[in-house]
Amino acid sequence: MTTLAHRETHLLPWRDLDRAFTELTHWLLRDLATWLAEWSDIGTTTPRAWAPPADIFRKGDHLFVRFDLPGVPPDKLEVTVSDDGVLTVRGERPWDEGEVETFCCERRYGKFERRLQLPEGVDTANIDATYKDGVLELRIPYREATKPPQRHIAVKTG
Secondary structure (H helix, E strand, C coil): CCCCCCCCHHHHHHHHHHHHHHHHHHHHHHHHHHHHHHECCCCCCCECCECCCEEEEEECCEEEEEEECCCCCHHHCEEEECCCCEEEEEEEECCCCCCCCCCCCCCCCEEEEEEEECCCCECHHHCEEEEECCEEEEEEEECCCCCCCCCCCCCCCC
């Protein structure tokens, strides 16, 4: 049985050059995107605050908000809620390795801040916060829905 194969032997050097150019372009654009995400404005040398990932879900009569904060000491955390229901979590993951020769650094360090608008109906006066194994969990109860008072309506005839 004969198998047909298309061979481009005369184009192999150009295909390899094109593949190398594509990989180089991808690498440069990825690093440029990372650089732009890490710095607030071109020309400044202050890194922008990062935001930790969060899970937000309702379970029963509570709203849960969980933040992954491994390596963040509890004394570096600040949790506040404003009168208009904006939950703010601030903190800092310190870099405590001193001066090192870094080969790869994918984790974020430094100050962070995350703001979330809480939904209507939650009781912001009774938020319970726990921090265990690098996870900050906020448990926010929902207020009981106020029922309008029942009143008797007279039915008229006629």
